[in-house]
Amino acid sequence: MLIPFLFWSIINYLCSLYAVVFLDITDSALKSFLVRVVNAGWVDTFSPNHLFKIFLPVLMTVAPPMSLKLILDIIRASTRTLRLERDNLNLEVDFLRSQLNPHFLFNTLNNIYSLSIRNDSLASDLIMHLSEMMRYTLYDSNTEMVPLHLEAEFLKNYIELESVRYGKNASIRFDCDTEKMDGYQIAPLLMFPFVENAFKYSHSTTTDKCWIYASMDVSDNKLKFEISNSKGELPEGKKIAGGIGLSNTRKRLILLYPDQHILFIENNPEYYKVVLTLTLN
Incomplete structure (x- = not known):
C-alpha cells in the first residue's frame, strides 16, 4: 500500500x-x-x-x-480447493476400484473351486461374472463417466456372485432393465458402496434369514437407485468397520452432481434403506 x-x-x-x-x-x-x-x-x-x-x-x-x-x-483459491477435492475423490475412486474387497474375491474363488470339484455348471457362470467385474474395474471404469448400462451390469455381476455365497440363507433380488439405459452416462462405481454395505451388514447380524432387495430404473433423464437390506443385532463382541465408503459417495455426489441428486437414507433396527435419485446429463 x-x-x-x-x-x-x-x-x-x-x-x-x-x-x-x-x-x-x-x-x-x-x-x-x-x-x-x-x-x-x-x-x-x-x-x-x-x-x-x-x-x-x-x-x-x-x-x-x-x-x-x-x-x-x-x-x-476456490478453484484450487475444488480441484484438490476432485483430485482427492479421484484417488478415493481409484482406491475403491483397485481394492474390490479382497475378502470378496477370496470367497468367490473358493466358491468357484468348490463348484469345479463337483463339476457344477454354475462354476463357468461365476467365472464369467468375475471376469466381467474385473474387466470393468480395470479398464472400463478408468474414465470420469461410463455408460450407465455397464455400471448396472457391474452391480448385477457383483450381486450374482454374492448370492451364490449366501445360498439359501438369503433372499436377494436385483431388478434392472439395462435396455432402457442406453445413451446415458454416470460417474463410475457411484452406487457400489451402497451395494457392498448392504451385503456386509445383512450378513453380519444374528438374523436367521437375511434379505437384500435392489433396483435401478431410468425415466425422463432421471435415475432412481434403491437398495434395502435386513438388519439385526450384531453378534456379541463383533463390530463392523465402515462409514468411509458412504462418506466418500456423499462427497462425490456433491461435487459431481450439485443440485442434481437426492440421497435418502433410512436406518432403523429392522432394515437399512438407501434411495438415490439422480439427474443424468
Whole structure:
C-alpha cells in the first residue's frame, strides 16, 4: 500500500518540476502552486503531511485494480480447493476400484473351486461374472463417466456372485432393465458402496434369514437407485468397520452432481434403506 503513495509523490514532483522549467504557464495561480511544490523539494514530497493530502486520490486510483486482484485471488483459491477435492475423490475412486474387497474375491474363488470339484455348471457362470467385474474395474471404469448400462451390469455381476455365497440363507433380488439405459452416462462405481454395505451388514447380524432387495430404473433423464437390506443385532463382541465408503459417495455426489441428486437414507433396527435419485446429463 505504501509503494503507490511514494510513486504518486515522485511523479507529482517530477511533473511539477518539468512544467516549471520547460513549459510557459500563463495561469498565475497554477504557476504559483507548481513553484511552491518544486521549492519544497524532496523532503516535503515524502513528508507525512503531503502523503496524507494525496491519500484520497491515490486510494481512488489503486482501489479498483487492487479489488480486482483480490477477487481474482479468491476465485483462484476456490478453484484450487475444488480441484484438490476432485483430485482427492479421484484417488478415493481409484482406491475403491483397485481394492474390490479382497475378502470378496477370496470367497468367490473358493466358491468357484468348490463348484469345479463337483463339476457344477454354475462354476463357468461365476467365472464369467468375475471376469466381467474385473474387466470393468480395470479398464472400463478408468474414465470420469461410463455408460450407465455397464455400471448396472457391474452391480448385477457383483450381486450374482454374492448370492451364490449366501445360498439359501438369503433372499436377494436385483431388478434392472439395462435396455432402457442406453445413451446415458454416470460417474463410475457411484452406487457400489451402497451395494457392498448392504451385503456386509445383512450378513453380519444374528438374523436367521437375511434379505437384500435392489433396483435401478431410468425415466425422463432421471435415475432412481434403491437398495434395502435386513438388519439385526450384531453378534456379541463383533463390530463392523465402515462409514468411509458412504462418506466418500456423499462427497462425490456433491461435487459431481450439485443440485442434481437426492440421497435418502433410512436406518432403523429392522432394515437399512438407501434411495438415490439422480439427474443424468
